[in-house]
Amino acid sequence: MPEEAAATVARAASTSFSDHLGRHHPDLLASRSRVDFPASGAGPALAPHATTIVSLTFGGGVLMAGDRRATMGNVIASRHIEKVFPADMFSVLGIAGTAGIALDLTRLFQVELEHYEKIEGTRMSLDGKANRLAAMVRQNLPMALQGLAVVPLFAGYDTSRHEGRLFSFDVTGGRYEEQEHHSVGSGSAFARGSLKKLWKPNLDEASAVQVAVEALYDAADDDSATGGPDVVRELWPVVYTVNSAGTRRIPDRELETTARNVIASRSIAGREA
Amino acid sequence: MTQQFYVSPEQLMRDRADFARKGIGRGRSVIVLSCRDGIALVAENPSPSLHKLGEIYDRIAFAAVGKYNEFESLRQAGIRYADVRGYSYDREDVTARGLASVYAQSLGAVFTAESKPFEVELVVAEVGEQPAADHLYRLTFDGSIADEKGFVVMGGAAEAVVEVLRSSFSEDLDFPQAVRAAVHSLRQDGSTGAGPQLGPESLEVAVLDRDPEVARGTHRAFRRIGIPELETMLTSRESPV
Numbered sequence: 047m048p049e050e051a052a053a054t055v056a057r058a059a060s061t062s063f064s065d066h067l068g069r070h071h072p073d074l075l076a077s078r079s080r081v082d083f084p085a086s087g088a089g090p091a092l093a094p095h096a097t098t099i100v101s102l103t104f105g106g107g108v109l110m111a112g113d114r115r116a117t118m119g120n121v122i123a124s125r126h127i128e129k130v131f132p133a134d135m136f137s138v139l140g141i142a143g144t145a146g147i148a149l150d151l152t153r154l155f156q157v158e159l160e161h162y163e164k165i166e167g168t169r170m171s172l173d174g175k176a177n178r179l180a181a182m183v184r185q186n187l188p189m190a191l192q193g194l195a196v197v198p199l200f201a202g203y204d205t206s207r208h209e210g211r212l213f214s215f216d217v218t219g220g221r222y223e224e225q226e227h228h229s230v231g232s233g234s235a236f237a238r239g240s241l242k243k244l245w246k247p248n249l250d251e252a253s254a255v256q257v258a259v260e261a262l263y264d265a266a267d268d269d270s271a272t273g274g275p276d277v278v279r280e281l282w283p284v285v286y287t288v289n290s291a292g293t294r295r296i297p298d299r300e301l302e303t304t305a306r307n308v309i310a311s312r313s314i315a316g317r318e319a
Numbered sequence: 320m321t322q323q324f325y326v327s328p329e330q331l332m333r334d335r336a337d338f339a340r341k342g343i344g345r346g347r348s349v350i351v352l353s354c355r356d357g358i359a360l361v362a363e364n365p366s367p368s369l370h371k372l373g374e375i376y377d378r379i380a381f382a383a384v385g386k387y388n389e390f391e392s393l394r395q396a397g398i399r400y401a402d403v404r405g406y407s408y409d410r411e412d413v414t415a416r417g418l419a420s421v422y423a424q425s426l427g428a429v430f431t432a433e434s435k436p437f438e439v440e441l442v443v444a445e446v447g448e449q450p451a452a453d454h455l456y457r458l459t460f461d462g463s464i465a466d467e468k469g470f471v472v473m474g475g476a477a478e479a480v481v482e483v484l485r486s487s488f489s490e491d492l493d494f495p496q497a498v499r500a501a502v503h504s505l506r507q508d509g510s511t512g513a514g515p516q517l518g519p520e521s522l523e524v525a526v527l528d529r530d531p532e533v534a535r536g537t538h539r540a541f542r543r544i545g546i547p548e549l550e551t552m553l554t555s556r557e558s559p560v
Contacts, residue, residue, distance in 0.1 A: 063402055074407050135537075157406050160539075164374050164398050 063161035064154055064182060075185075076150040093194065094123035096148055098233035098265045098272040099130065099140035101201045101212045102245055103226060104254035107289030108201040108210025110138045111258035113233075113266060114281050115273030116145050125273060130284045132293040134159040137175055137202030138286045142231030144194040147186060151196055155179055172204045176213045176221055184219025199230045203288045210288060233265030233272035240264035255285055255296055259304045263312075275305035335436050339460035342438030346384040348474030350484065350501040351442045353453040354492040357529040357540065358446045361501035364523035372525045374541035376401040376413045378446050380527050384474045385439030385460075393422065393441065410538070415445030419456035419464055427462020436460050440473045446527035446540050450490045472504075483507045494526055495552040498544075502553060519549040 067074050094116040101110040112129035115122060123145075130140040131152050139155060141148035158178060162170050170178070179200055186196055201212040212224050227245050229237040240261040249257065259275070262283050266274030275282055282301035287294050326334075347363040349371055360382050362371040373381045373394050381397060383390035397418055405413045422441060430436040437460050445454040455467040470488055472480045483504035492500065506517050524544040531540040544552065 063399075063406075066399055067403065067406070071403060071407070074403075153406070157402055161398065161402050164402075165395055167368070167370060167373075 061162055061165045062178070063158045064185075067154075075154075076147055076189075092118075094118050094127070094145040095271070096127060096129045096142050096145045096231070098229060098231035098237055098262060098269065099142055099199045100229040100234075100237045100241060100258050100261045100265075101140065101199050101224075101227065102241060102249075102254060102257060103210045103212065104251060104287075105248040106210070107203055107251070107287055108138075108212055109251070109254045109258055109285065109287045110140050110199065110201050110212075111255075111262060111283050111285040112140050113262050113273045113283055114276070115271065117271045120270075122273075125276065125279065125281060128284045130286050131156070132286060132295075133175065133200070133202070134163070134169070135292045136169070136205060136288060137172065137200065138288055138293055139179070140199045140201075140230070141196060142199070142234075143196040144189075147189060147194055148196040148198070151182060151186070151198070155182060158182075169205075171206070172202045172211060175202065176200055176223075179213075180215055180219045180221040183215050183217065187217055187219070190217035197230050199228060201288060203290060203292075205290070208290065229261065229265075231272070233262075233269030236268045237261040237265040251287055251289075254287070255300070256304055256308070258285060259283060259301065260308055263305075263308055275309065277306070277309070335430065336461060339430075339436045339438050343385045343440050343460065343473075344475045346474045348472060348477060348480050348505055349382050349384050349442070350470060350472050350480065350505065351382050351444050351455055352470035352484075352488065352492075352497055352501060353444075353446075353450055353455060353468075354490060354494065354497040355450060355529075356494045356497075356526070358444050358453060358455075358527040359494055359497040359501065360442075360444070360525045360527075361498055361505065362523040363505055363517065363521060365521045367523075370523060372523055372543075373398075374525075374539070375418065375443070376405065377410060377538050378527060378540045379413070379415050379418065380444045380525065380541050382442040382444065382473070383439055385437070389437045390439045390441065393425070393437075393439065396425075397422065397443075415443045415454045415456060419443045419458060422458050423462045423464040425462075426458060426460060430461045442471050442473065444527065446529055448529070476507075479507050480504045495555050498524055498549070498552050519546045519553065522549065524549055524552075 096116050099112045110130050114125055114127060116124040116127040130138060133139045133156055139152055141152060159170060195217050197215060199214055204211050212228055214222050214224050214228050227241040244257045244260055263274055266272040282298055282305050285296040285301060349362040351360050360372045360380060364371050369387060371383055375381050375397050381394050400418060400421060401413045426437055441458040443456045447453045455471050457465045457467050457471050487500040526542055527540040528534050528542060531537050
């Protein structure tokens with residue numbers, strides 16, 4: 047009997063919400079859905095795919111931005127989709143890959159962090175959050191092998207180191223801390239080229255927003271699955287910043303000004319690219 | 320086989336209830352009161368980390384007196400219940416009424432079936448759009464549930480505290496006034512011997528903001544009041560509105 051009582055101590059090591067769901071409500075976890083057909087590679091045409099996310103550090107924080115397009119094969123599935131979300135007060139999450147699974151992963155991750163905070167009475171460390179996200183991405187590996195991959199980008203303000211940090215992941219649950227800037231999704235190669243030229247140390251927040259919007263513009267210019275600023279429908283990228291005060295969504299009004307400036311300056315230059 | 324003496328069911332239940340009441344009676348008082356700004360939760364608690372008050376969900380808080388290990392396990396179970404429900408349905412489908420009723424079932428089952436009842440008393444509080452929409456559910460060790468209006472006092476010398484609080488309570492209080500009224504009445508709790516010395520270090524205070532979206536830009540209404548803010552609350556002497 048005392049041994050059994052002591053075992054409760056070991057069980058209490060995990061206060062994870064997703065572990066709890068896995069044990070008691072496995073049907074609620076998307077990653078547990080069994081897909082028993084051979085890899086067909088038809089994934090991208092089956093369900094909407096979310097595309098480019100960029101993230102960069104600036105003086106005193108970190109920023110993440112995403113375009114508004116989701117595609118299904120050659121069709122634009124959505125012009126309004128939002129792919130960057132606040133994970134908790136000091137971190138944000140952007141998603142690329144199969145939209146349905148990615149949105150579910152985001153929701154689960156948000157509850158995971160809040161659940162830990164409520165049970166433990168304290169916030170999880172930034173590294174802890176990145177590790178939890180890596181474990182959740184790894185659980186989706188069987189689906190990823192069927193062509194339904196999800197690749198998040200995670201950024202947050204480290205309250206003990208007092209700096210913004212960002213992490214990328216692969217489908218096997220690998221977690222890589224990135225320096226300065228990073229991007230994921232179909233347009234990421236073009237966005238990264240743009241970021242390399244535009245990023246400077248200790249940017250202020252407004253310049254960081256400008257750099258992110260330009261990088262997404264460059265990605266949209268060369269990648270058909272990434273949407274540029276839509277001046278007809280007045281749709282602008284979704285941009286979040288995180289600093290010591292917490293996460294903040296940049297209002298559409300500011301993004302409209304920035305996006306229109308980028309378009310205007312490129313029209314004036316009148317050059318190819 | 321050992322000889323079992325006959326004990327009547329009435330006697331058995333009475334003994335269990337007396338046992339639980341004795342355990343709860345040793346505890347220091349906790350007050351939950353609904354006011355204009357939201358719901359204030361005030362507890363006498365010398366520990367800054369072993370909480371008697373906790374956040375359950377967006378607009379729902381938890382307060383308890385009694386044995387720490389027992390109400391802590393109930394608090395964690397309540398958070399799991401709320402998070403699973405909010406995840407599988409929607410955030411607005413998590414209500415204090417639902418949570419209070421599962422707590423009542425669990426406390427009731429333990430009271431009748433287990434070798435020892437829970438020595439705890441709980442309040443599940445949910446803040447509404449107006450004070451009239453606030454819910455305060457009081458749950459006792461035997462699984463009884465009561466829907467209270469205005470305020471709830473739990474713990475050893477609850478009667479004495481209720482007497483004092485009744486004279487100063489009104490629904491139009493703001494948070495500092497409500498916390499001052501609660502602390503003033505806790506000082507009348509003769510059982511603990513803290514008396515008038517009850518200062519910010521030996522208090523645990525939390526609030527559920529009525530409109531957290533406007534006040535702090537978050538959907539989570541629960542907020543702990545730290546010692547510096549509590550000191551200002553207790554010393555400010557604004558005239559009542």
